[in-house]
Amino acid sequence: MTDRRRTPVNDRIAAAHLKDAPAGLDLVEGTAARIGVPVADLLRAPDGARDRQLVYGEPVTVYEDRNGWSFLQAAKDSYVGYVPGTALTAPFEATHWVSAPATHCYSADDFKSPETQALSHGSRVQALGGTGRFLETNLGFIPARHLSPLGAHAADPAAVAELFLGTPYLWGGNSRFGIDCSGLVQAALLACGMPCPGDSGMQEAELGEAAASKDYQRGDLLFWKGHVALVRDARTLIHANAHDMAVAIEPIEAAVERIQAQGDGPVTAHKRLA
The missing domain is CATH 3.90.1720.10 (endopeptidase domain like (from Nostoc punctiforme))
Structure with a gap:
């Protein structure tokens, strides 16, 4: 039996790569996007129950945009579900991930400057340059010690x-x-x-x-x-x-x-x- 949690199919569309897609559905290739909010609930249906969550910068494939909802599949574990379309942003080249439990994005390379948002462990950002204690990113300035390069993994x-x-x-x-x-x-x-x-x-x-x-x-x-x-x-x-x-x-x-x-x-x- 197909696991609906990891199969990008709904009542209208199916991912084009599926070999056993139900007849009568539109086959779609999907488009790349990333999560553009600190945390997005991945719902079983529009306005439905939460199955999982996705954090900022996680890559996804969007298969349908309808009535303000995006039907998508997460890259990290193939989980399928719905998020508000406003929770997505265009693809960007992520270079670092938040390896601290959480961090803040600041408006300047100064810990006394206003923070603009908080990010959870696992969030992905694009570094634009370094300023010593801070990395300038696509979201603002993040303490360098809270970030690790993509591909640098923890050991335990x-x-x-x-x-x-x-x-x-x-x-x-x-x-x-x-x-x-x-x-x-x-x-x-x-x-x-x-x-x-x-x-x-x-x-x-x-x-x-x-x-x-x-x-x-x-x-x-x-x-x-x-x-x-x-x-x-x-x-x-x-x-x-x-x-x-x-x-x-x-x-x-x-x-x-x-x-x-x-x-x-x-x-x-x-x-x-x-």
């Missing part, structure tokens, strides 16, 4: 996840301003140059290899039905969770017992990444 997914400690829990969230369990894992892995799908079920099915029970190593993934966490060490994990309503560190065994006691079942998989 668990350390990236720790950057999000205290971030509010948000169902379907993918930013420092609000994130859920699979969003945290995806942010951690993508920052390390590791492909990662958007939802915990996909992550359980597609990431890593099964590890020995309770042989916990930093960077392992623990899965429950509808939930995922990153192992920090032999005793603790880090996850975005609705119990704390935040990204938090928790003893592994306490988390396992609590999650089962609240009715969400036992650990369904323990995976180790290459």
Whole structure:
């Protein structure tokens, strides 16, 4: 069965590259764009439920613009959905990504100058020049220490996840301003140059290899039905969770017992990444 979350098809159009597109739909090639707001909700339907989020500068392919909504597919994980057309901007050559938990764009190369907007971890910008402590970008001036060149990756997914400690829990969230369990894992892995799908079920099915029970190593993934966490060490994990309503560190065994006691079942998989 085709997964609607990663198949660019709706009631009117289908991506031209699909080999089994339903008959009667217009086949379209799609056009390149980037997210042009700090955070955009990726919705299941216009004005519908949020599935995921996209942050500034993420590349997308737009397959339809209709009634103020853009039907698109995200480059990072092939997730499909709708965003307001006003959330998009023309393609630009991104050179850097926000590797700090979050940052501000300033109107001048001075931390006392007015800030123009905030950006989450993972946002992509185009550097226009350097001014020492700041890089001038297409959005203004950003502290240089908050940016990394595209292609420069972090080395430890668990350390990236720790950057999000205290971030509010948000169902379907993918930013420092609000994130859920699979969003945290995806942010951690993508920052390390590791492909990662958007939802915990996909992550359980597609990431890593099964590890020995309770042989916990930093960077392992623990899965429950509808939930995922990153192992920090032999005793603790880090996850975005609705119990704390935040990204938090928790003893592994306490988390396992609590999650089962609240009715969400036992650990369904323990995976180790290459």
